[in-house]
Amino acid sequence: MYQQIVDQITARVMAGDWSPGQSLPSIRELAAGSQVSVITVRRAYEELERAGVICTRPGKGSVVAERSSLPTTLMKDELMRHLEALLASAARLGLDKQSLSRLIEQAIESAADIPSAADNPQGNER
């Protein structure tokens, strides 16, 4: 249940709705507003802090973390999670490396919104 809150807040930050440095609602306010228990919100905030999405200052509440690349980092984390899930599914199917690569290449070829490296010098990072 706390995961839902983590995801919601993460999504807002990724989309740029909440800018770095912006204050988040207090734990009690968010709990009351979304009809969730305080303990759930508290845990969600702890997770977000651990993931580096927010910073909690004692006595001053929580704010969105001050990293300008935060949305990008979060999105990259999401991409890695998807990749791991992809690999796990492939393992269950019993695919070998060549078949998997072929599948992925076919998918990339037919994907319209992924440019090739030549057109996107900044996109290729490790």
Place this chain on the structure above:
Amino acid sequence: MTNNASIIRLLVAKDWQLFQKQLALYVLAGIVALCLLALAKPWAFYLGSLMLIVVVVAAACFSISASLMVERKEHTLAFVMSLPVSPWDFTIAKLLGNLVTFGVPFLVLCLGTLGTVLFTPLPDGLFVYALLIFGYVLFAYSVALSIAMTVESEGWNTFAMIGSMVLINPFIMGLAQIDAISSQIEQDAIVWSTPAVAILLTQVILSVAVLGFTVWHHARKPAFY
């Protein structure tokens, strides 16, 4: 034992508000009965006196049943007990509430009857006789009220209520057997014979004793359940 005076007052007022309409009807019926009595004709007398007794007894039963038994059955008891009252406060409030909601019509009809006896062609000897009958109703009421306050079973309460009231018949017949009283009924004078005084005093004292004992018994309960 501290009395939560303001809340008790509110609870008594609540019972009064809840039942005043019905009790007003009883009083109205009682007044009709008194009018019949005032005609001072044999048929009107029998009809009127019967009606009067029925009305007074019914009012007593209604008062106890509505304030206690129905509250239990309708579960409004839980609502009252969730208010800041102790079992003692509740007992006092119920007692006072009942005394007020029944006592007022009872007094009205009692005084009305006595007045009818005195100020109409009816023989004044009826004064003592009527008083003794009202005295019996008071006693039966105290017993039934005490039982209702103590026992939760609806069956036992109903039995006690109706039983004590129905015994009014043997009581009236018993009165007729006592020469000192029955001989005075037809006379046009108020005569306080010794048996009459004794019976009346016994009725009043027993009523107070029964109610007093019940209240004392309830005072020792720490909680409702």
Place this chain on the structure above:
Amino acid sequence: MTAAFSLSGIAKRYPHFALQDISLQLPEGQIMGLVGVNGAGKTTLLRLLTGLAAPDAGEVQVLGHRLPEEQVAAKRDIGFASEDMRLYRSQTLRWHMTLVQRIFPAWDETYADELLRRFDLRAEQAVGGFSHGQRVKALLLLCLARRPRLLLLDEPTTGLDPVARIEVLEALSDVLRDEQRSVLFSSHNTHDVEQLADTITFLHNGRLVDSADKESFLDRWRRVVCQGTAPADLQQWPELASVRNSGSLVEIKARHWNEQLPDRLASLGLQVQRVDSMALEDIFVTAVRSGAVA
């Protein structure tokens, strides 16, 4: 920590039922959900907390007052609404509101009117004409509008239609804003408890089965699906609540999940395929069926 209430060593005996050895506490500012089957003792527990019943053994302290001796003082700050509570059918809701307002000085008329609107109740209507849902909401309104420090609610959402249920949950979560106000509510509806409660207490057969904060419940219980056949004595492991063979798979519900469990299962020839957390409803049913004692 200020405790909203604390029970220690409580026992209460009735002819056909007994509550035994209950020790429980609720810190101020928290919401506790009380879960149990019918007849588990939830209503009795609530009665002990409102001072309506006196324990046969043990001590009851609510908001710093000893019950049932100081029940009058305690009830001034307690709002109690139970499923079997009724209002006076011939009177209007407004009549009841006036009655309660006269008794409790903390009554907030503005808030009461707001609740009337949110709950969609007509104050001038005789209570006898209310539907079940309207009655429940009316009782809740009479409690909430005086802003009591402790709310004790017996089945507040049971039997309510979905709209009414949301209205009640929203009103209850408003209480959360004040960190000095606490709530204990009993419910069959594990979804409500899972959503709103900070602490969860399981009651069964008059005994306290378990009481812990919600997250540790949800962390401790896991549903594990393994490949293989379970040996007969697997059921005896204390960490496991139930073991079920289903074809070539084994479904295990663990009440104390830890990282070593997959390895220990592997040593018995059971390959863990997936591990999922369990919803509170599942936890509750499994706990009761397995006769769980934490």
